[in-house]
Amino acid sequence: MSALPPFFADYQALVAQQLQRIVPDRGSHVERAMAYTALAPSKQVRAVLVMLCAELCRGQASRAVPAAAAIELVHAASLILDDLPSMDDAPLRRGRPANHRQFGEATAILAAFGLLNLAYAEIARAYEPALASRMSALVSDAVGPEGLIGGQALDLEATDHAIGFEMLERIHRGKTGALFVAAATCGALTAGAAAEPIGALAAYAKNLGLAFQIIDDLLDVAGTTADTGKAVRADARKTTFVSFSGIDGARQLAAELCETADRALAPFGRKADRLRELSAFVAARRL
Amino acid sequence: MTTEPPDPRVDELRRQLRSLGYLDVGVDRFLLGSARQQGRPLSLAIRASLRVGLLGGVLLGPAAALGVGARLPGLISGVRDALVIAVYLALLFFVAVTVASFALSALGALALRGRADSPRLERLSRAAGFALTLASVTYLTLWWRNANAGFGWSAPAWTSFALLVAVAISLLLGHAQRITTLAVLAVAAGPAASLPAITNRSWRGILAGGALAFAGAAALLVSTATAELPNAVDHPPLTVVGRGRALRVIAIDGFDPAMFDAFAGIAPSTIVATRYTLEPQDTSDPARAWTTVATGEPPEVHGVRGIETRRVAGVQGALAAGGSAVRQAAGAATDLIRLTRPSIASREERRSKTAWEVAEDAGLRTAVVNWWATWPAPPGPGIVITDRGVLRLEHGGMLDAEIAPADLYPALQQQWTAIRQRARDAAAGAVTRVSDPAAADVLRRSAELDTTILEILAAIPGPSRDLDVIYLPGLDIAQHALLSTSATGASSPSAVSTRLAALREYYAFLHAALAPLVTPSPRLDILVVMQPGRVGTPAPGLLATYESAPQFYPPTRSRDAGTMHVEDIAPTILAGLGIPLSRELSGQPRALLFIQKRYVDTYGRPFVAATPRTGKPLDQEMIDRLRSLGYVK
Numbered sequence: 001m002s003a004l005p006p007f008f009a010d011y012q013a014l015v016a017q018q019l020q021r022i023v024p025d026r027g028s029h030v031e032r033a034m035a036y037t038a039l040a041p042s043k044q045v046r047a048v049l050v051m052l053c054a055e056l057c058r059g060q061a062s063r064a065v066p067a068a069a070a071i072e073l074v075h076a077a078s079l080i081l082d083d084l085p086s087m088d089d090a091p092l093r094r095g096r097p098a099n100h101r102q103f104g105e106a107t108a109i110l111a112a113f114g115l116l117n118l119a120y121a122e123i124a125r126a127y128e129p130a131l132a133s134r135m136s137a138l139v140s141d142a143v144g145p146e147g148l149i150g151g152q153a154l155d156l157e158a159t160d161h162a163i164g165f166e167m168l169e170r171i172h173r174g175k176t177g178a179l180f181v182a183a184a185t186c187g188a189l190t191a192g193a194a195a196e197p198i199g200a201l202a203a204y205a206k207n208l209g210l211a212f213q214i215i216d217d218l219l220d221v222a223g224t225t226a227d228t229g230k231a232v233r234a235d236a237r238k239t240t241f242v243s244f245s246g247i248d249g250a251r252q253l254a255a256e257l258c259e260t261a262d263r264a265l266a267p268f269g270r271k272a273d274r275l276r277e278l279s280a281f282v283a284a285r286r287l
Numbered sequence: 288m289t290t291e292p293p294d295p296r297v298d299e300l301r302r303q304l305r306s307l308g309y310l311d312v313g314v315d316r317f318l319l320g321s322a323r324q325q326g327r328p329l330s331l332a333i334r335a336s337l338r339v340g341l342l343g344g345v346l347l348g349p350a351a352a353l354g355v356g357a358r359l360p361g362l363i364s365g366v367r368d369a370l371v372i373a374v375y376l377a378l379l380f381f382v383a384v385t386v387a388s389f390a391l392s393a394l395g396a397l398a399l400r401g402r403a404d405s406p407r408l409e410r411l412s413r414a415a416g417f418a419l420t421l422a423s424v425t426y427l428t429l430w431w432r433n434a435n436a437g438f439g440w441s442a443p444a445w446t447s448f449a450l451l452v453a454v455a456i457s458l459l460l461g462h463a464q465r466i467t468t469l470a471v472l473a474v475a476a477g478p479a480a481s482l483p484a485i486t487n488r489s490w491r492g493i494l495a496g497g498a499l500a501f502a503g504a505a506a507l508l509v510s511t512a513t514a515e516l517p518n519a520v521d522h523p524p525l526t527v528v529g530r531g532r533a534l535r536v537i538a539i540d541g542f543d544p545a546m547f548d549a550f551a552g553i554a555p556s557t558i559v560a561t562r563y564t565l566e567p568q569d570t571s572d573p574a575r576a577w578t579t580v581a582t583g584e585p586p587e588v589h590g591v592r593g594i595e596t597r598r599v600a601g602v603q604g605a606l607a608a609g610g611s612a613v614r615q616a617a618g619a620a621t622d623l624i625r626l627t628r629p630s631i632a633s634r635e636e637r638r639s640k641t642a643w644e645v646a647e648d649a650g651l652r653t654a655v656v657n658w659w660a661t662w663p664a665p666p667g668p669g670i671v672i673t674d675r676g677v678l679r680l681e682h683g684g685m686l687d688a689e690i691a692p693a694d695l696y697p698a699l700q701q702q703w704t705a706i707r708q709r710a711r712d713a714a715a716g717a718v719t720r721v722s723d724p725a726a727a728d729v730l731r732r733s734a735e736l737d738t739t740i741l742e743i744l745a746a747i748p749g750p751s752r753d754l755d756v757i758y759l760p761g762l763d764i765a766q767h768a769l770l771s772t773s774a775t776g777a778s779s780p781s782a783v784s785t786r787l788a789a790l791r792e793y794y795a796f797l798h799a800a801l802a803p804l805v806t807p808s809p810r811l812d813i814l815v816v817m818q819p820g821r822v823g824t825p826a827p828g829l830l831a832t833y834e835s836a837p838q839f840y841p842p843t844r845s846r847d848a849g850t851m852h853v854e855d856i857a858p859t860i861l862a863g864l865g866i867p868l869s870r871e872l873s874g875q876p877r878a879l880l881f882i883q884k885r886y887v888d889t890y891g892r893p894f895v896a897a898t899p900r901t902g903k904p905l906d907q908e909m910i911d912r913l914r915s916l917g918y919v920k
Contacts, residue, residue: 165303207309241300249297253304260310 005277008048011068014061015047018069022122023115033103033111034118038076040094045212045278046179047072050187052274053201059191066126067135067186073119074139075179078148080112082175087156116143127190135186142182151175155238163239172213173206180209203264208279211257214241214250215285221247258283306473328396328475335467336388339419342463343384346456347423348377354430387422388464391415392471399475408472415468420461427453522891525649529753529865534812536642536756536860537804538580538658539797540573541763541820544829546794563851563877565828570818573918574632574659576853577758580816581641581658583857583874590638591660595919597627629919631909632660634673640890642860643669643756648890649866651753657740658758663688665893670695670752672743677736678905678912680743687904695747702746710738717796718789723782726789729768734796737761741800754864760916763820765793767917771821805833812863816856821917830856851877 016039025035047068054064083090083098084105090098100108119139124132141147151174158167184205188198217240241250258279265272304310352373356363363369395411428450544564570576574594575586582589637660643653647669654670655661662673671691679689679696680703690696699706714734718727737759744757769786778786805813813833819826830851851859854874861868862876867885876884913919 165300166307169304169307210304210309245296245300249300252297253300256301256310257304 004043005274005281007274007277008043011048011051011061012044014051014065015044015068015072018065019072022069022118023073029103030107030110030114033099033107034114036102037080037093037099037111038073038115040096042094044068044072045282046075046183049180049183049205049275049278050190052278053184053187054191056201056268056272056275057188057191057193057197059187059193064187064190066122067190068183070119070122070135070139071179071183071186073115073122074143074148077112077115077119078143078152078175078179080108080115082152084108087152131189135189138182138185138189142178147174147178147182149174151178159238161239165244168239168241168244169210172210176213176216177206177209180205180212197268200264200268204261204275204279207257207261207264208282211254211261211279212282214254214257215282217241218247218250218254219285255283328471329393331474332389332392332396332467332471335470336385336392339388339460339463339467340381340383340385343388343423343460344377344379344381346459347380347384347427348375349373350427350430350452350456351376351380384419384460387419388467391418391464392468395468395472396475399472408469408476411472412465412469416461416463416465419464420457423457423460424453427456522648522889523887525645525866525887525890526885527649527651527865528885532810532812533752534754534814534860534863535804536754537801537813537815538577538756538758539762539815539817540570540577540758540760541766542817542829543819544817544827546791561832561848563830563848565816565818565830565856566850566852567825567827568853569825570828571821571823573760573763573821576818577659578632578637578641579853580818580856581643581756582637582639583642583854583861583872584639585854585873588639588873590636591632592636594632594659594913596630596632596636598630629910630906631674631913631919633662634660634665634893635663636660637893640893642857643754644893645861645866645869645890646754646864649864651864651866652750653754653756654744654747654752655756656744656747656758657760658756664691666691668692670747670749672699672747675905675909676743677739678908682905682908684903689905698748699743699746706739706742706746709742710735713738713796713800717792721789721792723785723789726769726786729765730789730793730796733761733765733768733793734800736764737797738800741804754860759797762793762797764916766790767821771917814856814860814863818853828853830859848877 019038023035023038024031025039050068050071051061051064054067055061079093080099082088083093084100091101092098096102098108099111103111120136123135123139126132127135143149145153151171154167154171155175158171163171181202184201185198188201193201220240221242241253244250245253261279262276265275268275301310352363352369355372355376356369363372392415395415398411399407568576568579572593574591578589578591579585586592640648641655641658643655644665644667646653647667652669654672656672657674657676659674661671662675664671664673669691672695673689673691675687675689679686680699683700686693686696690699714731717734718730721727721730740757740759744755769790770783801815805815815831815833816828817831818828827850852874854872855877856874858868858872858874859876862884867887868876869888869890870886871889910919
């Protein structure tokens with residue numbers, strides 16, 4: 001597995017500190033369940049994307065930290081729900097037992113909702129009303145029927161069924177792409193960016209999000225639990241990118257999507273090199 | 288070493304990803320970005336076509352400004368004018384390309400007829416793109432032909448570059464149209480449609496071509512606007528082989544050749560050596576007709592096509608107006624919406640040098656008084672009292688290039704009161720035998736104007752000059768006021784007869800007023816050019832030379848030496864001054880047959896850079912004056 005870009009560590013530390021501050025860990029069962037997933041070691045790619053986009057649009061990373069934490073909380077909530085027995089029934093997540101295996105299914109559901117609420121509260125508390133309102137709407141779209149929830153619903157329907165490519169794209173767009181785009185957009189919004197750079201960053205995130213998901217599909221097919229920190233071959237009952245194009249084809253398309261994401265950064269010039277490093281990292285995630 | 292064949296499954300996935308908005312971040316997003324959420328083909332076509340139109344406007348506007356500048360001389364007088372015209376034309380092309388793009392997309396959607404298979408979508412979208420490319424490249428090629436005619440950019444390198452730019456612009460527009468049509472067809476066909484691939488690689492070349500096209504058009508635009516400045520000296524040296532004799536040219540407008548014999552010449556005290564009948568021509572527009580006399584070129588070459596022009600809002604240059612009813616209606620309409628405003632023909636519209644400008648280039652001393660389309664006076668050494676000169680002397684105030692050199696203005700101002708008084712006195716004497724008060728008023732006004740012009744010529748201080756040119760409008764003004772259709776509409780024969788008699792009195796006045804100017808002198812040659820003025824049908828004019836040096840003018844058995852073209856007058860003047868003739872001139876010298884003709888390739892173009900102007904323009908006053916004299920409506 002390819003190493004994260006060196007600059008990731010600083011951003012991860014900022015997000016981790018923020019999450020430590022806002023995720024309650026006062027001993028109750030559900031609070032421990034929330035912290036179990038939200039504070040678990042992870043790459044925090046989406047949160048770092050928020051801060052990189054903010055900086056690219058001449059904003060401060062520190063101002064983007066609450067938005068980054070909120071995005072990370074949403075992602076953590078989605079992971080808990082995704083792993084539930086009624087969903088993917090995954091035993092492992094981030095190298096540890098899945099949340100419902102550790103705290104029980106009911107608590108896991110409550111923890112997921114707790115994290116989701118915490119995300120909206122973080123946005124509402126950290127930003128001025130107009131910006132908070134806009135970002136809440138963005139996150140809501142990314143979570144709702146056109147985002148995570150819609151993607152997960154389609155994914156459930158598609159399990160054990162052959163689906164077309166368009167349906168697969170909709171699933172991935174909802175489950176992964178929507179939150180990537182929301183992360184990039186929220187980061188740019190914290191910097192007060194105009195429509196054009198936001199559009200370019202959204203194009204970057206859209207292509208990168210799909211590439212990220214294709215690599216995930218590849219890892220599920222040919223990776224190991226040690227590499228991924230979760231159970232592999234879990235998608236055997238599902239149609240994936242690999243089903244359509246084979247391993248080499250999927251890898252090629254992922255690389256092309258990352259190249260396209262980089263082209264979207266052309267208006268920013270060299271300032272966007274860190275985002276290019278991020279896309280290079282995504283493209284190079286090895287089996 | 289073997290290369291694995293491409294996996295068709297990957298190609299198919301790539302195509303589908305593009306149709307879903309992945310793998311492309313370029314102009315497609317520019318074209319379809321705002322239309323992404325549009326669910327209906329019509330609204331998508333409108334929004335995408337607007338963006339294709341925007342591309343078309345940006346790319347074609349500057350190029351078209353070049354073509355218009357070449358075709359309509361005087362419209363573009365500097366970089367600012369060029370930019371304003373480019374903006375106007377960009378708006379025009381924005382609308383035109385938008386409409387064309389929408390029409391092509393709509394036609395494509397109509398042609399679908401329910402068959403939405405991938406090859407059909409591909410064919411239709413390619414056809415739409417090809418149609419726009421073809422239209423664009425055809426237009427740009429025709430544009431180049433016209434622009435080239437105006438600027439002489441016939442060098443193969445220039446032409447190759449221009450065509451390269453034209454092709455790049457056309458390809459860019461065609462590709463944009465193809466994308467737009469494909470998107471419209473996809474929406475029209477519904478979600479089940481299978482979309483063809485759009486190769487991403489072609490964009491690099493197309494974008495580079497678009498950037499080249501824009502830079503090329505902009506560079507040509509700026510170079511054209513500034514390239515005319517050095518043309519003022521863009522001619523070979525004009526070596527004068529003179530005879531030590533000056534030349535005086537007197538232009539009389541409104542002269543009926545039949546009256547020439549009736550008065551035995553305009554000045555019977557002198558002997559007319561040679562007299563040529565000028566071929567009949569349309570003299571209804573004096574600015575056009577007398578600029579032809581001054582330049583020796585027809586209107587389509589010298590560029591002054593009418594007394595009335597239109598100035599475009601924000602542009603210093605002017606457009607020719609008048610002509611057909613359609614053009615007049617269009618002019619009135621654009622005036623109404625304040626896009627244009629009426630103006631009077633000026634020197635800035637002229638593309639050919641006048642005889643006196645060539646004489647100045649040859650180092651001779653010249654003076655011209657009251658000739659049409661001479662304002663604004665150029666900042667050269669020659670004396671120019673423009674067609675606004677009298678108006679400026681009447682109004683006073685700071686000069687607005689009505690008189691050059693500027694230091695002549697105060698000298699004339701000092702004499703102005705005396706000049707006007709003498710003119711009034713002379714005019715009063717002109718009408719003593721005219722019984723009709725209205726006709727007397729007309730004649731008095733005309734006589735006062737002609738006398739003022741003659742007095743101004745006489746008042747010009749300084750050393751004697753090699754060439755004096757003067758234009759007298761009084762006879763034409765009187766004739767037009769007394770005998771035009773509107774003036775005689777319901778008059779009785781006796782009233783018409785009275786007016787004719789009054790007009791004859793004006794001939795007598797002119798005869799007396801001009802006598803001092805046409806008196807033979809050993810060091811002076813005289814040409815009198817007479818044209819019939821604003822008459823309804825083309826009529827002949829006269830060119831008379833006054834004998835003062837028999838060894839110069841060959842003796843003729845008959846005083847009538849035949850006919851000549853109006854375009855021959857300027858070459859005759861130049862040859863008489865001993866200046867080599869330009870091979871570009873349309874006419875040939877006729878009167879001075881024995882002089883050996885010498886030639887140069889060109890006289891170059893007139894100096895069209897903006898003349899420094901500080902005073903309040905007399906634009907409206909000039910229009911009011913010409914309206915009161917019956918020149919403009």
